[in-house]
Amino acid sequence: MLAALREEVLRANLALPAHGLVTLTWGNASGIDRDRGLVAIKPSGVAYESMTADDIVLVDLAGETAWGERRPSTDTPTHVALYRAFPGIGGIVHTHSTWATSWAQAQREIPLLGTTHADLCAESIPLARGLTADEVSGDYEGATGTVLIDALAGRDPLQMPCALVRGHGPFCWGTDPAAAVQCAVTLEEVARMAALTVLIEPGSGPLAAHVSAKHFERKHGPHAYYGQP
Amino acid sequence: MLAALREEVLRANLALPAHGLVTLTWGNASGIDRDRGLVAIKPSGVAYESMTADDIVLVDLAGETAWGERRPSTDTPTHVALYRAFPGIGGIVHTHSTWATSWAQAQREIPLLGTTHADLCAESIPLARGLTADEVSGDYEGATGTVLIDALAGRDPLQMPCALVRGHGPFCWGTDPAAAVQCAVTLEEVARMAALTVLIEPGSGPLAAHVSAKHFERKHGPHAYYGQP
Amino acid sequence: MLAALREEVLRANLALPAHGLVTLTWGNASGIDRDRGLVAIKPSGVAYESMTADDIVLVDLAGETAWGERRPSTDTPTHVALYRAFPGIGGIVHTHSTWATSWAQAQREIPLLGTTHADLCAESIPLARGLTADEVSGDYEGATGTVLIDALAGRDPLQMPCALVRGHGPFCWGTDPAAAVQCAVTLEEVARMAALTVLIEPGSGPLAAHVSAKHFERKHGPHAYYGQP
Amino acid sequence: MLAALREEVLRANLALPAHGLVTLTWGNASGIDRDRGLVAIKPSGVAYESMTADDIVLVDLAGETAWGERRPSTDTPTHVALYRAFPGIGGIVHTHSTWATSWAQAQREIPLLGTTHADLCAESIPLARGLTADEVSGDYEGATGTVLIDALAGRDPLQMPCALVRGHGPFCWGTDPAAAVQCAVTLEEVARMAALTVLIEPGSGPLAAHVSAKHFERKHGPHAYYGQP
Secondary structure: OOHHHHHHHHHHHHHHHHOOOOOOOOOEEEEEEOOOOEEEEOEOOOOHHHOOHHHOEEEEOOOOEEEOOOOEOOOHHHHHHHHHHOOOOOEEEEOOOHHHHHHHHHOOOEOOOOHHHHOOOOOOEOEOOOOOHHHHHOOHHHHHHHHHHHHHOOOOOOOOOEEEEOOOEEEEEEOOHHHHHHHHHHHHHHHHHHHHHHHHOOOOOOOOHHHHHHHHHHHHOOOOOOOOO | OOHHHHHHHHHHHHHHHHOOOOOOOOOEEEEEEOOOOEEEEOEOOOOHHHOOHHHOEEEEOOOOEEEOOOOEOOOHHHHHHHHHHOOOOOEEEEOOOHHHHHHHHHOOOEOOOOHHHHHHOOOOEOEOOOOOHHHHHOOHHHHHHHHHHHHHOOOOOOOOOEEEEOOOEEEEEEOOHHHHHHHHHHHHHHHHHHHHHHHHOOOOOOOOHHHHHHHHHHHHOOOOOOOOO | OOHHHHHHHHHHHHHHHHOOOOOOOOOEEEEEEOOOOEEEEOEOOOOHHHOOHHHOEEEEOOOOEEEOOOOEOOOHHHHHHHHHHOOOOOEEEEOOOHHHHHHHHOOOOEOOOOHHHHOOOOOOEOEOOOOOHHHHHOOHHHHHHHHHHHHHOOOOOOOOOEEEEOOOEEEEEEOOHHHHHHHHHHHHHHHHHHHHHHHHOOOOOOOOHHHHHHHHHHHHOOOOOOOOO | OOHHHHHHHHHHHHHHHHOOOOOOOOOEEEEEEOOOOEEEEOEOOOOHHHOOHHHOEEEEOOOOEEEOOOOEOOOHHHHHHHHHHOOOOOEEEEOOOHHHHHHHHOOOOEOOOOHHHHHHOOOOEOEOOOOOHHHHHOOHHHHHHHHHHHHHOOOOOOOOOEEEEOOOEEEEEEOOHHHHHHHHHHHHHHHHHHHHHHHHOOOOOOOOHHHHHHHHHHHHOOOOOOOOO
16 A cells, blocks of 8 residues: 555655664654545654565554554654645654754754755744643644644745754655655754854854845745756 | 573674774673573673674672683673662663763763653763762772662662763663663763753753653653554 | 766765765866866766766856756856966865855854864965855856955965855865865865864964964975875 | 884774774874884875885884885874884874864863773873974974973873874874874874863863772773783
């Protein structure tokens, strides 16, 4: 059932340790078949080395398992909340990658300090508000989706493809699972260079707005000219 | 004699350089057979590349060699002290891993700043008190075990699976040698992200208590739902 | 057409990920055939793993494609501006390498703090001025070349083989593409150690001038004695 | 001529990139045959990948080439000065390893902050005084040996097996080339953890003297009990 999607989601999951974004079994990637309304997602707490496409679980948009022997990732309710809220996205990645997570733990947005960041998105990386005690004791993982959606504040999720869960770590998304992985790789390097920039010069200010706008537009705008036609 | 345990302890020792936790011959892992009261432990100062299960030494709970040609790790008295004090543990790992050791050298507990830490344990990583001159000139390695036990302050060692020896480095433990290795890997990443969090925002405060409690419980509590059933 | 040059430029491009200087498809290397006035340069947004010499594009010194199926790097106008201004150079490398880019984002020159830097060049690594809104909305990449040329302030580009684009990252050059790669590798390590030096001792001052002059001269001056004759 | 020594010195040189201590062709290792008064040393500016034992040069204790086609390392006069002053040493390693060099650039001794350092030596890592303009314009590399010898201030070089050249980087030594490599590896990790300790807690003080003395003695003193008998 949806074997091609499960293979694609497997590859996205395996890309996470290959890019140095995960330790042990942390992190997870998913992808969606919009026609069927089914999400393929990593099983919970399974080692990446032995994972196969048969371990990838299919869940519906309520988070109920539709196919597979495994228990899906504990973060499944967050993924399905994002898929419900953002109809344009096709893949999601969550990691505890070192530098992006450190910004989340510092409870700070990642400021836009250079063109590498502007090549990803045109603003600071948003930081979600903290969850209340009620939200945590209720549907914790679903509420995590809610605060991520709130953090976007109505922005187009394909223009702002990631956000930080306060005290936890990043979620990234894109048109498909591979795009979400690419966002996670880029975000980690952006987070690392932002921290090192602050180390070198604590008062570092944002990149000039006309430069950041230009970089975002040359890669993503209607007149983008980066990459092959 | 206890060949399976020695193999298991060998694998745990070899996992330390594979995870980037040790330099040269530093660090050691052990495991215990509770029925026989024998501990299998790394030999002192032997290169990991050439180590075999026959190099692993068996000692009794007084630290006396019961089997093997090699001299056991100089840290053996610390290991046996922990096994005597914590009947529920089955494996111990000691490393000088970079980031956890830097917190030990800074003589600071590792504060609980994020969910990655809360997935490991629900409080700060304890820092043992310094050893007195008398303790150092007497049974130094045994006394190191004593201050680690004191640092737990009566906590369940399976709920608080590690502590820092002041000015020295971390000890980690678990139900078996592989669990102790997993703790050491997690602790190192937790220590690294805590230091980077402080670099980004020197005044970073602890994670909200309701979030840290939730994370610990979803992974370790009686109603844990992380991983496969 | 110019197959040997395209092979040389391919090798220089592949050296960038091999040396850990690039993430994903970022960065680019080029080389020039001065007799023909043609520059061989990396295609835009193509994965390094699958790149072949046939993907390398030839452009003239106005930046117009002279050979090849691919769209050349978006940074092509910067490369050709540098080749036009610096007749003695034969290769150029641009990266977003972590540490050099962090100095560019901190909007600071890299101070000359040690002999490793002096082995590369005898002064601070220059930081280009910011681009105006007009420059960005006009020929952005060409203007990037202009501010790099201005940053050299008339210095011999073979004596000062690199500079930082403010908020963006480093450009490096040399007598051929391999020399430009070697400069990029050295600059990254110089940038890293300069940041760590400032971390250890925030008030670190420059290396004594007689030491830095000596190191530069023993490697690059008319009486150089480093390397094989 | 002295083929075994040249092989040993080749292996020591190749260990430097294998341990991540060198970039490009930086760094060098040497060894001495005390009976013949000949030093085997790395050639200047040769790539590690293609180096063979036939590239290793033999020089006498005045630094004059006694055998080999290659020009010896530019740092040869420093090596021979150390061999002349320290009759008990048999191997020397010089690197620009990242963290030890950053302490040298910060112009600070590396303070003794933990037991990993005490396992190497019982005091701070000395920092040599700066070279005068006259020393630099005269026999620069020989004078570098002089300030290293001065930095030891009469200590036994086998008890204090390394020192930092101000603004430059570390020199390490030992009973043979492999021991000098081992010192260089340890020093780099000690330097890294010292910097991270200061990052975590800027006011970090030295390790208690009774602990550092104990660690040094259990590994190096007359009653050492670390390693195999």
